[in-house]
Amino acid sequence: MTTPHDAPGVRSVIGVDAGTANLRQADHLIHHLMDQLGLPPDTFACTHLIRTGERRGVAVSLALSDSGTAEALWERLAGLLGPEAGAVLGNREHGPTQAARGAALAAEEHAHRRGGRAVVFPSAERLRGSVTVADLLTWSAIDRVTVVGMPPTGGHGPDPATPVLTRDHVRPEWRAGHLMLALAPAAGGTLAPFEVPNPTPCCADHG
Numbered sequence: 614m615t616t617p618h619d620a621p622g623v624r625s626v627i628g629v630d631a632g633t634a635n636l637r638q639a640d641h642l643i644h645h646l647m648d649q650l651g652l653p654p655d656t657f658a659c660t661h662l663i664r665t666g667e668r669r670g671v672a673v674s675l676a677l678s679d680s681g682t683a684e685a686l687w688e689r690l691a692g693l694l695g696p697e698a699g700a701v702l703g704n705r706e707h708g709p710t711q712a713a714r715g716a717a718l719a720a721e722e723h724a725h726r727r728g729g730r731a732v733v734f735p736s737a738e739r740l741r742g743s744v745t746v747a748d749l750l751t752w753s754a755i756d757r758v759t760v761v762g763m764p765p766t767g768g769h770g771p772d773p774a775t776p777v778l779t780r781d782h783v784r785p786e787w788r789a790g791h792l793m794l795a796l797a798p799a800a801g802g803t804l805a806p807f808e809v810p811n812p813t814p815c816c817a818d819h820g
Contacts, residue, residue: 624657624676624677624678624724625676625677625678625679625680625682625683625702625703626674626675626676626677626683626702626720626723626724627674627675627677627683627686627687627690627700627701627702627720628672628673628674628700628701628702628715628716628717628718628719628720628721628723629642629646629672629673629674629675629690629694629698629699629700629716629719630663630668630670630672630673630698630699630700630708630712630713630714630715630716630719631672631673631694631695631697631698631699631712632670632697632698632712633670633671633672633673634669634670634671635670635671636660636671636730637811638671639660639671639672639673639732640660640732642673643658643660643673643675643732643733644732644733645693646658646673646675646690646693647733649693650686650689650690650693652675652677652686652733653677653678653682654735655678655735656675656676656677656678656733657674657675657676657723657731657733657734657735657754658673658674658675658676658731658732658733658734659673659674659676659719659723659729659730659731659732659787660672660673660729660730660732661673661674661718661719661722661723661728661729661730663715663718663719665711665714665715665718666711666714667711668711668712668714668715670715672715672716672718672719673719673732674719674720674722674723674724674729676723676724683702684702687700687702687705690707691707694707694708696708697709697712698712699711699712699713699714699715699716700713700716701713701716701717701720702720722787723787726787726789726790726791726792727787727788727789727790728786728787728788729786729787730784730785730786731754731784731785731786731787731792732784734753734754734755734785734792735753735754736752736753736754737753737754737783739752739753740752740753740779740781740783741779741781742778742779742781743776743777743778743779743803744776744777744779745773745774745775745776745777746758746770746771746772746773746774746775746777746804747773747774748777749777749783749794750773753783754785754792755783755785755792755793755794756791756792756793757770757788757791757792757793757794758770758771758793758794758795758796759793759794759795759796760795760796760797760798760804761795761796761797761807762797762798763798771796771804775802775803775804776803776804777796777803777804777805777806778799778803778804778805779805779806780805780806780809780810781810782806782808782809782810782811783806784806784808794806795807795808
């Protein structure tokens with residue numbers, strides 16, 4: 614199975630399926646790869662639920678801003694992965710067939726921006742403590758927000774001045790080409806990310 618690489622308007626995306634069972638493990642894998650590979654600050658790193666054949670788990674994807682960086686990382690990646698892990702970059706595959714297929718599905722989903730839960734994205738580190746909705750959209754790669762269970766008022770989203778209690782855990786998702794953050798009402802008329810910090814394996818497995 615092939616994945617997009619250098620397609621018009623699409624970043625170079627590496628997919629990795631290391632057999633992680635839940636979101637917490639996948640988040641740890643992403644941060645491990647970020648540290649060990651020295652990935653640039655404009656990297657997008659996402660998690661993807663994988664349900665293919667007998668394989669169930671969470672794969673990850675790394676979207677790089679240029680093909681040269683992706684090529685350099687690909688050469689180093691194999692040394693960081695165990696024998697049961699799979700990885701893909703374009704037409705190249707590493708690891709067992711089922712694991713490589715899971716990695717390819719993650720990379721394809723991210724490359725087309727139709728799915729993927731972003732753990733790392735540009736300026737994510739600025740979204741700490743309490744910020745406003747306007748801050749979320751101005752400071753980071755997030756370009757849309759939605760409030761779960763509340764229809765838009767007058768065709769618009771929440772008031773840009775509304776405080777968002779980030780809990781230092783912001784996980785937007787790619788949806789139809791947009792990086793969207795789901796929010797939920799919180800105390801005192803504030804909002805908070807719908808996903809709570811450090812989800813339990815049970816919650817993570819059920820997305």
